[in-house]
Amino acid sequence: MNRYVSIESVGKTFETKKGDFVALAGIDLQIAKGEFVSLIGHSGCGKSTLLNLVAGLIKPTGGTILLAGKHIGGPGTDRGVVFQNHSLLPWLTCFENVHLAVERVFESDRKQRTHAALELVGLSHAEHKYPHEISGGMKQRVGIARALAIEPKVLLLDEPFGALDALTRATLQDELMRIVATTGATVLLVTHDVDEAVLLSDRVVMMTNGPAATIGQVLAVDLPRPRARLALAHDPRFMELRASVLEFLYEKQAQKKLKVA
Amino acid sequence: MGAVALRKGVIPLRTSPPHPAAKMLGERADAAKVRFEASTGYRRTRAPEWLLTVLAPLVGLAVFAGLWALIAKQGGGRIPDPITVWHAAAKIFADPFYSKGPNDQGIGWNVLSSLKRVGIGFGLAALVGIPLGFIVGRFRFASGMAAPIIALLKPVSPLAWLPIGLLLFKAANPAAIYVIFVCSLWPMIVNTAVGVRQIPQDYLNVARVLNLSEWKVFTKILFPAVLPYMITGVRLSIGVAWLVIVAAEMLTGGVGIGFWVWDEWNNLKVEHIIIAIFTIGIVGLLLEQALVLLAKRFSYE
Numbered sequence: 245m246n247r248y249v250s251i252e253s254v255g256k257t258f259e260t261k262k263g264d265f266v267a268l269a270g271i272d273l274q275i276a277k278g279e280f281v282s283l284i285g286h287s288g289c290g291k292s293t294l295l296n297l298v299a300g301l302i303k304p305t306g307g308t309i310l311l312a313g314k315h316i317g318g319p320g321t322d323r324g325v326v327f328q329n330h331s332l333l334p335w336l337t338c339f340e341n342v343h344l345a346v347e348r349v350f351e352s353d354r355k356q357r358t359h360a361a362l363e364l365v366g367l368s369h370a371e372h373k374y375p376h377e378i379s380g381g382m383k384q385r386v387g388i389a390r391a392l393a394i395e396p397k398v399l400l401l402d403e404p405f406g407a408l409d410a411l412t413r414a415t416l417q418d419e420l421m422r423i424v425a426t427t428g429a430t431v432l433l434v435t436h437d438v439d440e441a442v443l444l445s446d447r448v449v450m451m452t453n454g455p456a457a458t459i460g461q462v463l464a465v466d467l468p469r470p471r472a473r474l475a476l477a478h479d480p481r482f483m484e485l486r487a488s489v490l491e492f493l494y495e496k497q498a499q500k501k502l503k504v505a
Numbered sequence: 506m507g508a509v510a511l512r513k514g515v516i517p518l519r520t521s522p523p524h525p526a527a528k529m530l531g532e533r534a535d536a537a538k539v540r541f542e543a544s545t546g547y548r549r550t551r552a553p554e555w556l557l558t559v560l561a562p563l564v565g566l567a568v569f570a571g572l573w574a575l576i577a578k579q580g581g582g583r584i585p586d587p588i589t590v591w592h593a594a595a596k597i598f599a600d601p602f603y604s605k606g607p608n609d610q611g612i613g614w615n616v617l618s619s620l621k622r623v624g625i626g627f628g629l630a631a632l633v634g635i636p637l638g639f640i641v642g643r644f645r646f647a648s649g650m651a652a653p654i655i656a657l658l659k660p661v662s663p664l665a666w667l668p669i670g671l672l673l674f675k676a677a678n679p680a681a682i683y684v685i686f687v688c689s690l691w692p693m694i695v696n697t698a699v700g701v702r703q704i705p706q707d708y709l710n711v712a713r714v715l716n717l718s719e720w721k722v723f724t725k726i727l728f729p730a731v732l733p734y735m736i737t738g739v740r741l742s743i744g745v746a747w748l749v750i751v752a753a754e755m756l757t758g759g760v761g762i763g764f765w766v767w768d769e770w771n772n773l774k775v776e777h778i779i780i781a782i783f784t785i786g787i788v789g790l791l792l793e794q795a796l797v798l799l800a801k802r803f804s805y806e
């Protein structure tokens with residue numbers, strides 16, 4: 245298997261006031277180049293933690309993470325991150341927000357690249373607006389444009405559509421599928437949404453509940469691309485896949501929770 | 506009007522009680538309204554907006570002038586009445602920038618030299634206080650170091666520093682500037698530090714994933730995020746500085762609005778003192794308003 249991103253027996257223990265808290269333990273995951281992988285699991289299981297480890301924002305307390313064969317020691321522009329709450333800088337316009345990322349990576353054609361990234365997410369008309377002047381969905385798109393503009397090796401998305409209404413979410417999911425298809429990006433997506441995970445991914449990685457969360461099950465989504473949302477709604481294979489994720493989340497992982505409680 | 510009508514319509518339909526406090530407030534307002542309507546016998550109509558914004562302040566000022574005139578009359582001429590002061594003011598402001606030697610200058614010069622002291626003292630405080638605020642806000646150790654010093658010195662009246670200023674500089678003017686510097690320093694440090702501490706982790710994470718240079722982090726993230734807090738610090742400082750300069754100048758002498766007040770007291774020109782009070786108030790108001798405008802310009806939401 246092509247190990248483009250390689251997470252090798254990674255663990256993360258947080259030091260807290262009440263002693264050590266083992267958030268993640270024994271995580272092994274390989275992601276191939278151009279693959280789309282989703283992380284799904286109950287709230288608080290450690291999805292963001294794992295994504296932040298790959299982003300280099302935090303360091304693992306055990307194991308290593310490799311990107312294209314190289315050890316990840318910290319954040320870098322080879323990875324584009326889309327944060328859960330857009331995290332645009334409110335004093336910069338959409339254009340300036342994206343340009344800030346571009347000028348760090350590219351020497352030439354910075355303006356063109358910025359325009360192109362915003363065009364890719366369909367926001368050319370809002371380039372000179374400030375974040376507070378645009379809708380939540382548009383902000384999230386600018387966040388995606390900012391991450392894409394640096395042409396990262398890997399795109400890391402932490403519940404990028406979590407705060408949006410269902411209609412906007414669907415539109416942006418379709419858009420993300422289109423963008424990933426045209427750029428061939430390698431993607432790691434954190435999500436709560438079972439439909440989103442199955443619709444977008446090549447593989448769905450299901451995490452057990454914390455503490456000491458780990459990978460419970462990995463589901464390969466063998467649906468052909470391009471995928472059409474409406475057609476899939478009645479596709480028996482889609483339903484099957486969806487059912488097995490739901491089963492994992494609400495039977496295997498929910499039971500544990502009940503026993504604890 | 507709209508809100509009241511709406512609430513009236515809602516009350517009978519209220520099946521599940523809303524938040525108890527909201528309910529209480531609503532009921533109290535309704536009760537007051539009923540009482541009002543009963544006593545006057547007609548439905549209340551809200552006064553037009555312009556009446557409130559223009560007329561109310563005018564009425565307030567008129568009441569103030571009336572009380573003043575009353576007190577002046579009772580005082581038997583010791584306190585000048587509004588008309589006398591008005592005429593004196595007209596004379597003074599007819600030529601605010603005359604200069605007959607160092608101790609006899611127009612009110613304009615006095616105000617300007619006070620403003621100049623505030624400006625210099627305050628500018629120096631900003632130069633020192635803002636960088637210190639960044640350091641105190643960014644590093645836990647520095648914040649621990651600064652906390653007891655600031656806690657101890659902040660409540661001290663800035664005027665208590667005046668003798669030390671006189672001792673250090675051996676002249677009145679730098680001593681007054683020094684007092685302004687000291688009193689402006691604390692708000693600048695504290696507000697800048699608070700601003701630095703509240704910068705959302707998200708913005709700093711953006712800086713990290715984009716690998717921004719230290720310079721970019723400062724100019725594109727730290728500085729703009731802290732700016733509104735710094736402006737609040739500036740506002741507080743200038744307000745205090747303007748209060749303090751008058752007192753400091755009374756003690757040090759020279760040219761300045763505070764000294765002018767003292768001089769007019771020695772000349773027993775009470776109407777001039779009252780004019781000075783209004784002038785100080787208006788200049789303070791203008792400073793405050795200018796900074797509010799500045800703050801609006803740099804707020805992002």
Ligand SMILES: Nc1ncnc2c1ncn2[C@@H]1O[C@H](COP(=O)(O)OP(=O)(O)OP(=O)(O)O)[C@@H](O)[C@H]1O
Nearest residue numbers: 258260265267286287288289290291292293294454
């Ligand atoms: N800096 C930290 N210090 C201590 N504990 C932490 C820290 N960050 C996360 N945790 C803990 O680690 C666990 C996993 O957190 P994480 O944010 O990764 O969850 P998540 O799966 O992303 O949840 P959600 O879906 O709600 O975003 C949680 O129990 C959380 O309390």
Ligand SMILES: [Mg+2]
Nearest residue numbers: 291292293402
């Ligand atoms: Mg999370």
